Structures are given as structure tokens and as C-alpha cells.
Amino acid sequence: MLTLTVACAPYDRVRPLFDGRVALPGIRLVPVPIHSEQSFPRAFTRAEFDVTELSLSSQLIQVSRGQGEYVAIPAFVSRAFRHGCIYLRADAGITDAKGLEGRRIGIPEYQMTLGLWLRGILADDHGVDVNGIAWRTAGTNQAGRRERLPLELPPGMDVRPLPDGATLNQALLDGEIDAILSPTEPLAFAAGDPRVTRLFPDPRAAAMAYHRRTGFHPIMHVMGLRRDIAEKHPGLAGRLYQAFEEARRLGLAEMEADLRHSSLSLMLPFLAEEWAATKALLGADPWTYGLHANRAELEAIARWSHAQHLSRRLLGVEEMFHPETAGS
The missing domain is CATH 3.40.190.10 (Periplasmic binding protein-like II)
Incomplete structure (x- = not known):
């Protein structure tokens, strides 16, 4: 057997x-x-x-x-559905998805499927040049996360890890990044800290509208x-x-x-x-x-x-x- x-x-x-x-x-x-x-x-x-x-x-x-x-x-x-997984620093001046363009954005791993989806949605639905964003990688609330596979990115793309010991949550609060893409809530957001908000205030409504347009789950x-x-x-x-x-x-x-x-x-x-x-x-x-x-x-x-x-x-x-x- x-x-x-x-x-x-x-x-x-x-x-x-x-x-x-x-x-x-x-x-x-x-x-x-x-x-x-x-x-x-x-x-x-x-x-x-x-x-x-x-x-x-x-x-x-x-x-x-x-x-x-x-x-x-x-x-x-x-x-x-991942529309609720884009978190902003409230004072970053980002008022819509297009405002993410050219910013420094944190993500646990550039290659993760959540990132693949959200970058696709931002590009297709909101016209964001996602390859022009400065991507910074680290664990959301716990330091030490790294890409599970090596990346093969072209010259000019800015994707790099934050320093050892850094977390996306703290980097956002310190102003080192402007937004976070993460399946896990940053601790500050989970605690109700007004310095951290969501890009889509009603993520369920945004996700439902997206499904009605595309049929994607x-x-x-x-x-x-x-x-x-x-x-x-x-x-x-x-x-x-x-x-x-x-x-x-x-x-x-x-x-x-x-x-x-x-x-x-x-x-x-x-x-x-x-x-x-x-x-x-x-x-x-x-x-x-x-x-x-x-x-x-x-x-x-x-x-x-x-x-x-x-x-x-x-x-x-x-x-x-x-x-x-x-x-x-």
C-alpha cells in the first residue's frame, strides 16, 4: 500500500x-x-x-x-478577497489607489500570492504602475521573514528587505513606508491606532463590486x-x-x-x-x-x-x- x-x-x-x-x-x-x-x-x-x-x-x-x-x-x-489587506499611514496623503504610485510600500514577501493579486487589481482596476513602487519586505508584526524563493527582477525595480529586526508595522508608524499589503493586520491597526487606516474603508463592498465586474474569487x-x-x-x-x-x-x-x-x-x-x-x-x-x-x-x-x-x-x-x- x-x-x-x-x-x-x-x-x-x-x-x-x-x-x-x-x-x-x-x-x-x-x-x-x-x-x-x-x-x-x-x-x-x-x-x-x-x-x-x-x-x-x-x-x-x-x-x-x-x-x-x-x-x-x-x-x-x-x-x-484581499481588498481589506491594504493599510495606509493616515498622514501619508494617500486618498485613493492611484495615490500608491511611486510610494514606499511594505509587504511580507514580494512573491506572495496576496501581493500578486493586489498588484494585479491595482494595475487593472486603478491604473497603478505597480512596478514603479518601491517595495520593502519584512514580517508584518514579527521580524525575520524573507523571500522563500530568489527573485529575478530587472534593473530599475526597487524591491529590497528592510533592515534586520524591522517589522512592517513599526516601519509604517515610523514613516519609513507609506502603506502595507499584508494578510495579517498590523498590530497598530488591530489596536485601533488612528495613525493606520485602510485604503478601502469598506473592503467587503469593494470585493463584492470586484467580483461582480470580473467573476473572480x-x-x-x-x-x-x-x-x-x-x-x-x-x-x-x-x-x-x-x-x-x-x-x-x-x-x-x-x-x-x-x-x-x-x-x-x-x-x-x-x-x-x-x-x-x-x-x-x-x-x-x-x-x-x-x-x-x-x-x-x-x-x-x-x-x-x-x-x-x-x-x-x-x-x-x-x-x-x-x-x-x-x-x-
């Missing part, structure tokens, strides 16, 4: 695979329920897991370079299978994709069933109303996997990755993923 370690956050859409409700005959899965802050460095530096959650942006970089220990399967286990992470294992076991990548798809469908059905009970299993009193609003915006199946349903979004991601000098070349959608998932 083939044994595979599977490193992924314990999402509702993955849980049926972790708890055995979804099984692959002849394969023993060993769940490693960790979040991406732990799995990404271990996957990209030493390919520690057989199957793992991957940063989509970092994976595209490696595919474009002909590198990488993993081949992706289009199970998009993490998606997130931003893909952040994919699942990856170690390339050597995929080559040794033909058919495995396709079977894994189907297993993740089945787990996603079960998770969706479980959500719907839970809302039909007279009492809620989660401490969210307006969960039913939020779920109804989500489906009204995103459709009855709001978290799709596969290439067919996500092709336009994946093409935009590939275009941004190349335009932002992350990918060496413009990638086609099919070459981003294992060939066994081409029909998904």
Missing part, C-alpha cells in the same frame, strides 16, 4: 479527506494538519511532504523556471504532489484531484445540512444569512475547483505573474498543472 503524507490546513473542504470519509483505495493518507505559515517553507525548501498546500504564486515562479519538486493539482483549497493556494511520486505512480495525480473534489463537495453539503438544523454548531448567530448572501454573490457552488470553471482567473494570474517579473515567461493554464487534471 502506498503511504502519502498530506500537509494542509484543516479546512472544512479538506476535512472529509483527513477523517477518512473520502478514501483512495490502495493508498494510506497521513494527514499533517498545519497552516501555510508552516507548510510553505518546509515544502519549498526541502519538499518534506508527499502532498502539500502550495502558494500559487511561488509555484508559478518555479514552473516558469523549470524548477520545483511539486506538480500542482487544481484543488484551490484557499481563496480570499481570488485563488491563493493549490495542492501539490511531489513530482517524483507522480512520475512513479501514473494516474495518482488525477485520483488525488478527484479525492479533493469529493471532499469539497462533502464539505459544501455538510454546511448546507448544518444550516437546516434547529440549532447551530458554530458560534455565528447570523451564519445562515451570511451563507445566503455568499451564494447570492458567488453562486450555489461558491468554491469551485478545476480548470474549466477557473480558466479566466488563472489566465489573469499568469498574466500578472509575468508582468510583475515573477514568472520568467507567460504560462499557459494547462502547463501550470499536472496533465492528468487537464480535463477538470
Whole structure:
């Protein structure tokens, strides 16, 4: 029997695979329920897991370079609207997205998928020259973060780390940077410090408007299978994709069933109303996997990755993923 370690956050859409409700005959899965802050460095530096959650942006970089220990399967286990992740220094004089142009902006890693998405949105929707911004990298609230892969940027692009010991939160307060792009709230913002504000005061409204214009529900992470294992076991990548798809469908059905009970299993009193609003915006199946349903979004991601000098070349959608998932 083939044994595979599977490193992924314990999402509702993955849980049926972790708890055995979804099984692959002849394969023993060993769940490693960790979040991406732990799995990404271990996957990209030493390919520690057989199957793992991957940063989509970092994976595209490696595919474009002909590198990488993993081949992706289009199970998009993490998606997130990121309009609420742009923080400003209140006295920086930035009143709209175009005002970010030419500024010094902090981000944990230039290559991270959040940055890829937000730069794409700023460029496409607001006409911002994102390659002309001075990008400064560091941990948002904890020092020591570094790019997980080396960058290959052209001369003239200004992307560099802040000094050792620096954080984006403190750099913003000290006036060393004008804004932050981060999935984690800067501590000052979380504490209600009036010196830090959001670019989009109503990020939910901004995200909903963006989805209505584009149809995109931003893909952040994919699942990856170690390339050597995929080559040794033909058919495995396709079977894994189907297993993740089945787990996603079960998770969706479980959500719907839970809302039909007279009492809620989660401490969210307006969960039913939020779920109804989500489906009204995103459709009855709001978290799709596969290439067919996500092709336009994946093409935009590939275009941004190349335009932002992350990918060496413009990638086609099919070459981003294992060939066994081409029909998904």
C-alpha cells in the first residue's frame, strides 16, 4: 500500500479527506494538519511532504523556471478577497489607489500570492504602475521573514528587505513606508491606532463590486504532489484531484445540512444569512475547483505573474498543472 503524507490546513473542504470519509483505495493518507505559515517553507525548501498546500504564486515562479519538486493539482483549497489587506499611514496623503504610485510600500514577501493579486487589481482596476513602487519586505508584526524563493527582477525595480529586526508595522508608524499589503493586520491597526487606516474603508463592498465586474474569487493556494511520486505512480495525480473534489463537495453539503438544523454548531448567530448572501454573490457552488470553471482567473494570474517579473515567461493554464487534471 502506498503511504502519502498530506500537509494542509484543516479546512472544512479538506476535512472529509483527513477523517477518512473520502478514501483512495490502495493508498494510506497521513494527514499533517498545519497552516501555510508552516507548510510553505518546509515544502519549498526541502519538499518534506508527499502532498502539500502550495502558494500559487511561488509555484508559478518555479514552473516558469523549470524548477520545483511539486506538480500542482487544481484543488484551490484557499481563496480570499484581499481588498481589506491594504493599510495606509493616515498622514501619508494617500486618498485613493492611484495615490500608491511611486510610494514606499511594505509587504511580507514580494512573491506572495496576496501581493500578486493586489498588484494585479491595482494595475487593472486603478491604473497603478505597480512596478514603479518601491517595495520593502519584512514580517508584518514579527521580524525575520524573507523571500522563500530568489527573485529575478530587472534593473530599475526597487524591491529590497528592510533592515534586520524591522517589522512592517513599526516601519509604517515610523514613516519609513507609506502603506502595507499584508494578510495579517498590523498590530497598530488591530489596536485601533488612528495613525493606520485602510485604503478601502469598506473592503467587503469593494470585493463584492470586484467580483461582480470580473467573476473572480481570488485563488491563493493549490495542492501539490511531489513530482517524483507522480512520475512513479501514473494516474495518482488525477485520483488525488478527484479525492479533493469529493471532499469539497462533502464539505459544501455538510454546511448546507448544518444550516437546516434547529440549532447551530458554530458560534455565528447570523451564519445562515451570511451563507445566503455568499451564494447570492458567488453562486450555489461558491468554491469551485478545476480548470474549466477557473480558466479566466488563472489566465489573469499568469498574466500578472509575468508582468510583475515573477514568472520568467507567460504560462499557459494547462502547463501550470499536472496533465492528468487537464480535463477538470
